[in-house]
Amino acid sequence: MTGKPDFDLFRMTEDHEALREAVRAIAEAKIAPFAAAADEESRYPREAHDALVAADFHAAHVAEEHGGVGADALAVSIIIEEVARVCASSSLIPAVNKLGSMPVILGGSEEINARYMPRLASGESFxxxxxxxxxxxxxxxxxxxxxxxxxxxxxxxxxxxxxxxxxxxxxxxxxxxxxxxxxxxxxxxxxxxxxxxxxxxxxxxxxxxxxxxxxxxxxxxxxxxxxxxxxxxxxxxGLQIALRTLDHTRVTIGAQAVGIAQGALDQALAYVKERKQFGKHIADFQGIQFMLADMAMELEAARQMVYVAAAKSERADADLAFFGAAAKCYASDVAMKVTTDAVQLLGGAGYTRDFPLERMMRDAKITQIYEGTNQVQRIVMARQLLNGLPASR
Structure with missing residues (x-):
């Protein structure tokens, strides 16, 4: 190895950590209590909508010049992750607002941005x-x-x-x-x-x-x-703008997948520490511990990939297409595995609607499909590799 190593793939600031705490508080108090009902009734989570708009978390990516918060891509990923931790449907509010508006931000004129971005920032229009x-x-x-x-x-x-x-x-x-x-x-x-x-x-x-x-x-x-x-x-x-948009917004689906997986792991951990079989908590069994360790390890790897991709999105790095596809693909595969394992850890209870895990498992599946199936993500990555990106490490 020669030269100075680059450790600044992403940097978590105190502001990012404070943002996580703020979003988590709102998610747990104003979104989680209605998540099961929104799923059961197949209804739009208006409670989450109102809470996110009130806190300016519904479209935090909009620039300050248009009345927005001007949050960076990592901050937006944290918002989506924390909301998805309790309700994947609600996390699509900030995720889709970014998806729908990014073509305008990336390719639109100053005039069209000035017309529509303030409406999005205020919550008047999604x-x-x-x-x-x-x-x-x-x-x-x-x-x-x-x-x-x-x-x-x-x-x-x-x-x-x-x-x-x-x-x-x-x-x-x-x-x-x-x-x-x-x-x-x-x-x-x-x-x-x-x-x-x-x-x-x-x-x-x-x-x-x-x-x-x-x-x-x-x-x-x-x-x-x-x-x-x-x-x-x-x-x-149009299509070039659309594909550039997806390079950025696949990162948000990775963040959603990470949030779903984290919520499932949280539920599983709480359960195994309380549930007893054969005279002791099932968390004391090595087989259970190994499952938990694998779930947490893969989840943290996915989170790091998403955060690195978010930093690259913010900088518009040349290798964003590879990292956005990789983060979305890996994180969604992890979300599917972690939620499935979490249901398994709860046994029959995990299969019931008394716990949110069956909902999380169902929600996780779509992250492998939308904004490009994971098969398409692998095509994107392979093309980038064959074209010389990302640069060999």
Missing amino acids: FSYGLSEREAGSDTAGMRTKATREGDDWILKGSKAWITNAGVSELYTVLAVTDPDGPRGRNISAFVVEKSDEGFTFGEKERKLGIKGSPTRELHLDNVRIPGDRIVGAEGE
């Missing part, structure tokens, strides 16, 4: 993201939704699927083909669609395995006319 379609999931370039220029306006026609918090959000970043005969992937543009736009409607709520408190619906665009100044970036840049 943002969702319209990329996927029924026949264009992993193959995003295969989308069929079209935007046709008509004078100074654009007419949008088509549908989007699997849209998180659809119907709740007032604002939507929607991707559409603007040049059907153009080069594949470079013929797509991004637009901001408002809930009140004529011809813009929503499908029925999807009936899901998990994250039942977060509505997932289709977006239907029936010749929706929007003014030309709602295009995000230049015509044809």
